[in-house]
Amino acid sequence: MSDDPVEYVVENKPCLVSLEEGKKYAWCTCKLSKTQPFCDGAHKGTEHRPMVFKAEKTEDVLLCACKATKSGPYCDGAHNNLEDVYAEASDAEILSMKDSVQIDQDANGKALVDGGAYVMTPNDKNDTVVGNLRYQPVIAKEDGATKLSLHRLTVSAGTTKWMEYEGVDTVLYFVSGAGTVDIAGREFNVDKEAGLYVRPGEKFRVITDEEMVIYATACPLLTDLTVTDDNETTFQTEQEERYIAFDEATANVMANRIYQELVDKKVGSNEVTQFIGQIPKSRAAMHRHLYEEAIVILTGYGKMWTGTKVTEVKTGDVLFLPHRQGHSVECTDEGGMQLMGVFYPSGSPAINY
Numbered sequence: 001m002s003d004d005p006v007e008y009v010v011e012n013k014p015c016l017v018s019l020e021e022g023k024k025y026a027w028c029t030c031k032l033s034k035t036q037p038f039c040d041g042a043h044k045g046t047e048h049r050p051m052v053f054k055a056e057k058t059e060d061v062l063l064c065a066c067k068a069t070k071s072g073p074y075c076d077g078a079h080n081n082l083e084d085v086y087a088e089a090s091d092a093e094i095l096s097m098k099d100s101v102q103i104d105q106d107a108n109g110k111a112l113v114d115g116g117a118y119v120m121t122p123n124d125k126n127d128t129v130v131g132n133l134r135y136q137p138v139i140a141k142e143d144g145a146t147k148l149s150l151h152r153l154t155v156s157a158g159t160t161k162w163m164e165y166e167g168v169d170t171v172l173y174f175v176s177g178a179g180t181v182d183i184a185g186r187e188f189n190v191d192k193e194a195g196l197y198v199r200p201g202e203k204f205r206v207i208t209d210e211e212m213v214i215y216a217t218a219c220p221l222l223t224d225l226t227v228t229d230d231n232e233t234t235f236q237t238e239q240e241e242r243y244i245a246f247d248e249a250t251a252n253v254m255a256n257r258i259y260q261e262l263v264d265k266k267v268g269s270n271e272v273t274q275f276i277g278q279i280p281k282s283r284a285a286m287h288r289h290l291y292e293e294a295i296v297i298l299t300g301y302g303k304m305w306t307g308t309k310v311t312e313v314k315t316g317d318v319l320f321l322p323h324r325q326g327h328s329v330e331c332t333d334e335g336g337m338q339l340m341g342v343f344y345p346s347g348s349p350a351i352n353y
């Protein structure tokens with residue numbers, strides 16, 4: 001019989017646990033504990049020690065089980081890089097979902113799948129028109145969103161009126177076209193594949209010579225877009241940097257996928273994280289996030305599986321995922337898929353369970 005200690009980490013995935021404020025916990029660092037992710041004393045005789053920490057608040061968190069995290073005891077997504085290929089749906093998982101009900105879009109372009117998640121195709125007919133600005137909600141309170149809303153803005157040549165989501169963070173993503181965004185008197189040149197952060201209390205407008213498609217996320221309260229003739233707000237100079245463009249050369253590698261955070265804490269967005277991701281032809285294993293998320297398919301096509309239902313997704317579609325809703329995006333396009341995601345609360349898009 002081997003004397004090697006037995007590792008009890010069965011899966012390279014984090015553990016969802018409920019912490020109680022003020023309580024101390026001992027996180028296993030050695031993989032030997034049978035009560036993952038916590039210590040059961042099995043490290044005795046090794047050089048390992050548990051990491052003891054005190055919960056700052058009562059909350060559900062994802063604690064690392066794979067022990068590769070650099071943010072122990074919390075999962076930082078490092079488990080995704082322990083294999084060459086991102087966790088894909090197993091044969092058993094695919095078999096278990098073979099009878100999923102195919103959901104087609106309704107008359108409003110929406111396909112509602114499990115748990116309030118949906119895929120929708122924006123229809124120009126639903127736009128509200130104000131001068132050279134057209135806009136429509138694609139994720140709102142009426143759709144079941146609790147933390148973030150999403151509008152599609154289409155701007156033709158000219159200067160828009162001033163826009164604002166009152167009192168909340170606004171995160172813009174530029175899908176197509178280029179121009180200038182004036183945030184309360186400070187101008188930023190913007191181009192596609194980039195994000196821009198507008199702080200609460202700032203209005204913004206768009207100046208362009210060509211048609212631009214922009215997605216605007218408001219968070220963490222659901223407010224509608226207000227459009228006005230005048231701007232009485234001022235640019236908040238304590239946060240000068242606001243614009244982040246996608247740069248494949250510096251993006252994060254996650255097995256056979258890449259992603260890059262655009263707007264996040266580095267530009268002062270503490271509530272919302274925005275990212276761009278590229279996935280090859282593949283079907284991810286079902287997973288969940290602790291955050292509420294909106295996704296826009298930038299290129300490619302495939303399917304979204306949610307447990308008992310499945311629906312088609314294609315370039316231009318918007319996906320809404322309530323927090324903790326199991327899902328798997330399958331890319332069936334040989335050329336892969338590119339998507340933009342935005343979620344609350346902020347964090348890493350690599351963290352899932």
Ligand code: FES
Pocket residue numbers: 012013014015063064065066067068069074075076077078079080
């Ligand atoms: S489980 Fe270890 S980093 Fe996610």
